[in-house]
Amino acid sequence: MPKMTFDEVIGLSKRFSTEQYVTNFGGMVEEMAALNDSPHNRNALRQAREMIEREGEKPLPNGIVKLQRFDFGNHDNAPELFLGEVAAVDGTYLLPIQKNTSGTLIAVGVVSNSYKRQAEESLHGYSTKHVLSEIDPSDSQTYIQTLEKELSSIFPTAYMRYFEALHAIEIEEKYVLCDGTLVTEWLANTSVGRSVYVELLGNKKPIGVMKSLKDNKKFGIMGRVLKPGELLVYETLYDHLEARAMAKQNGGPDRTMAWRSDAAFDNVAKKVWRGIFKPGSKTFGFECHEDHMSDMLRIMAADVFIENPGHEIPFLLHQVDQVARKGFAGTPLQNALQDSLSISGDDLFFDESDEHDFR
Numbered sequence: 001m002p003k004m005t006f007d008e009v010i011g012l013s014k015r016f017s018t019e020q021y022v023t024n025f026g027g028m029v030e031e032m033a034a035l036n037d038s039p040h041n042r043n044a045l046r047q048a049r050e051m052i053e054r055e056g057e058k059p060l061p062n063g064i065v066k067l068q069r070f071d072f073g074n075h076d077n078a079p080e081l082f083l084g085e086v087a088a089v090d091g092t093y094l095l096p097i098q099k100n101t102s103g104t105l106i107a108v109g110v111v112s113n114s115y116k117r118q119a120e121e122s123l124h125g126y127s128t129k130h131v132l133s134e135i136d137p138s139d140s141q142t143y144i145q146t147l148e149k150e151l152s153s154i155f156p157t158a159y160m161r162y163f164e165a166l167h168a169i170e171i172e173e174k175y176v177l178c179d180g181t182l183v184t185e186w187l188a189n190t191s192v193g194r195s196v197y198v199e200l201l202g203n204k205k206p207i208g209v210m211k212s213l214k215d216n217k218k219f220g221i222m223g224r225v226l227k228p229g230e231l232l233v234y235e236t237l238y239d240h241l242e243a244r245a246m247a248k249q250n251g252g253p254d255r256t257m258a259w260r261s262d263a264a265f266d267n268v269a270k271k272v273w274r275g276i277f278k279p280g281s282k283t284f285g286f287e288c289h290e291d292h293m294s295d296m297l298r299i300m301a302a303d304v305f306i307e308n309p310g311h312e313i314p315f316l317l318h319q320v321d322q323v324a325r326k327g328f329a330g331t332p333l334q335n336a337l338q339d340s341l342s343i344s345g346d347d348l349f350f351d352e353s354d355e356h357d358f359r
Contacts, residue, residue: 049225052232060273062290066233070297072279073306078299080175081316084116086299087173088316091160092324094125105129108160109328110167111320119323122171126163158187165196168206175205175299177314179321182208182287183237183272185244189258194265201268201289207296209313210285213276223276223283231277231297237287238269279304279312 016026024030035041056067071077080086094107107127113119161184168176187193200206213219219234226232245257259265271290276283279301288296303314311318 044221045225048222052222052225055234056232060233060290060293062293064233064290064293066275068231068233068297069229070231070277070279070301072229072277072301072304072312075302078302080295080299081303082115084114085173086175086177086303086316087112087114087117087168087171088177088179088314088320089164089168089171090179090317090320090324091164092328093156093160094127094328106156106159108156108163109324110160110163111324111327112167112171112173113316113320113323114173115316119320120327122167123323123327124167125328126159128159155186158184158190158193161187162193162196165200168204169196169200173204175295176207177300177303177317178206178208179317180208180210181285182206183269185241188241188265188269191262194259194262198264198268201272201292205292205296206288207292207300208287209300209317210287211311211313213283213285216285219276219283219285223278226276226278226283228278228280231275231301233273233275233293235274236270237272237274238266240274241269277301279306281309282312284313 014026020026052067057065059065075081078086089110089112091108091110094109095105105127106129107125109123109125111119111124112122161180164178168178183197184193188197213223222232222234241259259269268289272287273290273293274285274287276285277300278284286297286300300314303316304312305315305318306312308318
């Protein structure tokens with residue numbers, strides 16, 4: 001499949017002056033409008049709608065058809081919500097991942113809530129440091145080489161998602177609304193990640209709600225032609241992960257296929273389905289196990305905050321996100337770290353502080 005080279009990108013670039021920017025933003029508004037109205041884009045949207053209507057009539061193994069309509073925002077359709085049987089789980093970063101010449105520090109906060117339980121009751125956090133204790137302290141060259149390798153191998157989002165999943169297992173509520181994907185790809189390629197997902201899906205009925213589709217062009221295109229009130233079940237997690245892994249391969253074994261060696265997770269991945277839904281003005285994504293789908297799609301749709309255009313996610317998720325951000329304000333922690341480095345006279349103070357502080 002042909003793709004633009006960087007040479008072509010540079011060749012198509014055009015220079016604009018400050019006067020042109022003030023007058024018409026250098027023509028960029030018109031260029032974006034032209035992209036949206038291009039023949040390729042129009043054809044892709046038309047074919048996406050045709051596919052939705054064609055595939056939407058087909059049933060899943062559990063008997064549910066792929067294309068459905070929901071009365072979004074109607075709490076009467078999910079009495080479990082006000083009975084306190086449904087919880088939302090979310091996490092937040094307490095500070096940007098600290099990657100420097102001394103090592104790595106990660107800190108996250110996790111919280112959950114229900115219509116009968118305040119989120120503040122469950123607020124807690126986790127932090128970890130990357131220790132290289134097995135290296136001889138006198139071997140500085142090996143220490144530096146290992147730091148360079150290890151610092152690039154840590155994925156803070158996976159760290160946070162692991163503890164979100166763990167918290168979903170720990171809480172009493174049976175039905176769980178999770179922020180983001182139900183299964184994080186990077187975490188699925190670790191043994192502890194696969195283990196926590198298998199336990200979560202075996203003991204609870206969770207659903208992951210994806211607020212943004214900008215990184216998934218396939219879902220993004222289909223989302224633009226999905227009609228308000230529609231929900232489409234599109235692909236299994238197994239198909240998604242396999243396609244992603246194959247796309248990343250470059251002539252040799254790829255770490256992104258590690259999940260294939262785990263029979264329990266492999267079975268789970270074939271039964272977790274991914275799709276999109278459009279309550280009103282915006283389309284969102286979801287991931288849910290087929291055995292939980294009849295309950296969780298209904299509960300998710302019922303709790304949608306339909307009065308909030310462009311952010312029509314379940315109200316419990318909207319609420320728990322706000323508590324997570326307010327309950328663990330990261331700025332005081334960052335200030336304390338900067339103060340500690342400043343007192344010691346360490347040059348890391350300038351690396352870890354916002355450069356705007358020194359302007």
